[in-house]
Amino acid sequence: MQDMLTNVRILGRTSKEAPDVLFWTGSRYEMNVKASFLTVTIEAVYGGQEQWIAVLVNGAMLCRMPLLNGENKVLVFRNRNAAEVKNVRIVKEVQPMGGDGPNYIRLVGIETDGELVPVDEPKHRLIFIGDSITSGEGGIGAHGESDWVAQLFTAVDNYAYKTAEALSAEYQVVSQSGWGVYCGYNNDIHMNIPGIYDRVCALVTDGGKSVCGSMELYDASSFVPDAVIINLGTNDGGACGSEAYTDSETGAVYRMKKNEDGSLDGESLERFTTAAVDFLTKLRSLHGGARFLWVYGMLGADMEEAILAAIRRYQSLSGDEKISYLRLPDTTPEGFGSRWHPGHLSHERAAAAIADKLRELL
Numbered sequence: 001m002q003d004m005l006t007n008v009r010i011l012g013r014t015s016k017e018a019p020d021v022l023f024w025t026g027s028r029y030e031m032n033v034k035a036s037f038l039t040v041t042i043e044a045v046y047g048g049q050e051q052w053i054a055v056l057v058n059g060a061m062l063c064r065m066p067l068l069n070g071e072n073k074v075l076v077f078r079n080r081n082a083a084e085v086k087n088v089r090i091v092k093e094v095q096p097m098g099g100d101g102p103n104y105i106r107l108v109g110i111e112t113d114g115e116l117v118p119v120d121e122p123k124h125r126l127i128f129i130g131d132s133i134t135s136g137e138g139g140i141g142a143h144g145e146s147d148w149v150a151q152l153f154t155a156v157d158n159y160a161y162k163t164a165e166a167l168s169a170e171y172q173v174v175s176q177s178g179w180g181v182y183c184g185y186n187n188d189i190h191m192n193i194p195g196i197y198d199r200v201c202a203l204v205t206d207g208g209k210s211v212c213g214s215m216e217l218y219d220a221s222s223f224v225p226d227a228v229i230i231n232l233g234t235n236d237g238g239a240c241g242s243e244a245y246t247d248s249e250t251g252a253v254y255r256m257k258k259n260e261d262g263s264l265d266g267e268s269l270e271r272f273t274t275a276a277v278d279f280l281t282k283l284r285s286l287h288g289g290a291r292f293l294w295v296y297g298m299l300g301a302d303m304e305e306a307i308l309a310a311i312r313r314y315q316s317l318s319g320d321e322k323i324s325y326l327r328l329p330d331t332t333p334e335g336f337g338s339r340w341h342p343g344h345l346s347h348e349r350a351a352a353a354i355a356d357k358l359r360e361l362l
Helices: 159-166 234-241 266-286 304-318 344-361
Strands: 008-011 028-034 038-045 052-057 060-066 070-077 085-092 104-112 115-117 124-130 169-175 227-231 291-296 323-327
Touching: 008 104, 008 169, 028 104, 038 085, 052 070, 060 070, 070 085, 070 104, 104 115, 124 159, 159 169, 159 344, 227 344, 266 291, 266 304, 291 304, 291 344, 304 323, 323 344
Parallel strands: 124 169, 124 227, 227 291, 291 323
Antiparallel strands: 008 028, 028 085, 028 115, 038 070, 038 104, 052 060, 052 085
16 A cells, blocks of 8 residues: 555645545645556545545546445546646545544555656645635535535635645645534534644544544644634634533533624633633644634624634733734625535635735745
8 A cells, every 4th residue: 555655645634543544624635647547446434424525637626526435446537648747636525524423535546557756845834724614515516505415515616725726835624514713603612623623533433432543643743834724713603693502411501692782792702712812822832833824704704803802812921923813805695605605706715815815924
């Protein structure tokens, strides 16, 4: 297997136990192929939500497909000019589906009549941290579609992918639909990204047991980013409109609340601010030299003041000046995709804004 992976660039968080397994959205196998044909075999494992991939050749998406459980043989190209090098990317289009048992993809075979040559080094490395927007939920599919299905997720038609392309960067994603900094959309305090960030992919387990090293502590030195882009806060704010959450183990009740003017009430603001400051502190300990850019606003900006308050407190406590904030363009009616989430146009606008800001910072 190791020989087969020579000159295959594996991008995304992987474990030491299974360095060829992809869990997160936007993760990919990338290779430069000098051949007339290429076939790959990919193993897919999932419960109720199938794993989708996108196949890109020289930057153009030529195939998007769901994988069946087990091994899938995919013809990438044939009868092509064998003298030309073709860049191939096989991108995982779906986030890790928490609660769906083991779910991942693995490259298990490559067939070609030519050779794989090294992939160029990137100009930058980025990490994107977020929720359903960063996971690409609703980024594909007809306007008005509302089914909760893997088919309506996309990593390629997504602001993270587009930003990375604009900057000739490689990137990683840590994101999960419905999750926040302090709590999820439903006030569940266990649905927070900071709590899982230091693991390879703690969302994917088999009855709580590690799957292909998913519960390993992640080695942050394996991917050193120039910038970390945080797009969180939407679900913390959305929790204000949800019922209270009762912790089944402790019986404690949690609920985010707003004042009449739409701002967070004092207790909710303090909970969010503390969680955000703690997370930024953790991120700095893991990504010492990186620029931090907190972006927000694709689905409204009611949490902006809370985010800014958290950044100010973090800077006051740490003296860290390598953190910035960027308000993203809100999604206009024509910019929605499916599931009432940002679509193609909205992701394009967000990527352009983030890329411009990162050019300034980097």
